[in-house]
Amino acid sequence: MGIGGRNGGPQTRYNPIPLPARRPVSSKFEGEGAKSILILAVNPGSTSTKIAAYQDELCLWKEVIEHSAQELQPFARISDQSSYRIEKIQEVLREKGQKLEVFAAIVGRGGLLKPLPGGTYLVDEYLAAQCQNAPGGEHASNLGAIIAFHLGQRIKAPAYIVDPVAVDEMEAVARLSGLPELPRLSQGHALNMKAVARKVARQLGKAYHEVNLVVAHLGSGISVTPHRRGLMIDVNNANMEGPFSVERCGTLPAALLVKLCYSGRYSETEMLKKILKEGGLYAYLGTKDAREAERRMQEGDARAKLVLEALAYQAAKEIGAMTTVLLGEVDRIILTGGLAHSEFITGEICRRVSFLAPVEIIPGEEEMESLVLGALRVLRKEEEALVYRA
């Protein structure tokens, strides 16, 4: 089966690209004293690939390449989409007259690797192959390393990923769930949360490792993390626990969930879809768009109001819980992600948590910039690139 081109162009079948033989990666960055660094950032999401060109911290351009369900349908696994998405990226570069060779580095969003500390990782052949095999599960972010690696190899520039979804800096005590077979797993929006944490630390005139923060990323999924002196020492797994979001269930009553799984009404795949894609706001209101839910609330829809209140209530409760992890020593609580645009939701959360610490609201996410800043820290030798080995 073929797939449509971005502009309705010729139908082409894309196959997973074989990994090339290991080649030494030479950076075009000339080291200290070099004036400016061009970086290409690649952020693959489930239905889009965001790309951006940066000159140092300055964004030169950003593009969102949308992928329709029909285009993605031929790929059995998400990691099989890499050569298709690379072709789409190249189309955009061609349209812009932007040569790949000018970039000193390619940086991609990092995905569900084995648990690993936060930081900027060099994408070598091993890491790219690991993402191809999706050891921690299929997730569009796994494509970030694969795409960055292949683009980097083409131009002999280094490829990096920064603070991937699998960042795990949890303390031992946070790992116990109550059942030894089911340890708690650290999966969340590490890239954006660490970026806003660094930003707020800077505003306070301190380094990230000098402050204690509770960061709540309120997006399609919700992650709430206590950051103790630069480490995310706990997190509600954004796919499995914590507050419900616009599409995910978060924590569910365990025994009732078991009963539903064995009711014969749903297959395993259907249950997973139900809790990850069709839960939360969507399950109650039939929309994943919080703006739509707010519009209904303003028109007098009591159910929409209750569900939005409950979402904020659960997020606030999780923030409260994470302040106990920091023994109440919290410099700032930070609300970020798409839902932090909502004055109703942030207002409801602030009402419940502002007695704990001052609250900063940083709506949306700055993932592209965060990727680039992570690569720049390494290229400027402020940080060493980490090497991933499972």
Ligand SMILES: Nc1ncnc2c1ncn2[C@@H]1O[C@H](COP(=O)(O)OP(=O)(O)OP(=O)(O)O)[C@@H](O)[C@H]1O
């Ligand atoms: N101005 C706004 N007011 C209220 N809600 C908003 C606003 N802008 C975006 N949202 C809501 O934010 C939610 C999506 O958040 P976001 O864009 O952070 O998610 P995502 O990037 O798809 O996923 P994730 O952040 O989990 O990676 C949607 O429900 C959307 O309606």
Ligand SMILES: CCCC(=O)O
């Ligand atoms: C698993 C958390 C990251 C995401 O939802 O994108």
